[in-house]
Amino acid sequence: MPISGTTDGRLRCVLPFKAAAVEVGPLRHTAARQLARWGMPAVTDEAEVIVTELATNVVKHVGDGAAATLVLEWKGDRLRLEVHDRSPALPSAKKAEHDDECGRGLHLVAGLATDWGVLLTAVGKAVWCEIPLGLGMDCRRIERAVQALERYQSAEDAPRRQGRSREASLDESAVELIADLLHWTAARGHDPDDFLDRAQMYYEGEADAA
Helix, strand or coil: CCEEEEECCEEEEEEEEECCHHHHHHHHHHHHHHHHHHCCHHHHHHHHHHHHHHHHHHHHHCCCCCEEEEEEEEECCEEEEEEEECCCCCCCCCCCCCCCHHHHHHHHHHHHCCEEEEEECCCCEEEEEEEECCCCHHHHHHHHHHHHHHHHHHCCCHHHHCCCCHHHHHHHHHHHHHHHHHHHHHHCCCCHHHHHHHHHHHHHHHHHHC
16 A cells, blocks of 8 residues: 655655566556656656566566565655665666666666666665656646645545545545635635635636746
């Protein structure tokens, strides 16, 4: 089950998985859904390729059925992907032979990412890479909105949302957050419709300028 949250301005999602060929596709799709939830479709294709390569390397070089974890982290203008496993053996694209599939996979990851590397952890290692997001104002606004919704959801009654998809839950939270803001404006003696009109005009003005 995905574990997501906001820490120090970072959006973070942890996806445990079992290293098996049949698990790679579902893991890739889950990562893509999380990126869509964060509002970053522009890097989904690159991220899906990287997730596929890193997860496949765990299957081939750590072992079928091994426990592993994918971590997605968004901070500032970069998306960081990490795959953790319990093997201390460090892969190397530079040292890999030309016909080695792990080496080819890491060369592909290196070509798509701004930076990448391998870190030893307390229980094994983590292969990480970072993808540039090219954030403009629209993306920064989306980032702030997602952070606000993550905090808003954490303060809500979680059991009430059980059985619903993460996308449906996020959509419902967005509507409820807007409704709460309208209640807030009314409590301060303002006209909620006026605030909606102003927000709509602001949004349309920025969209036209984009």
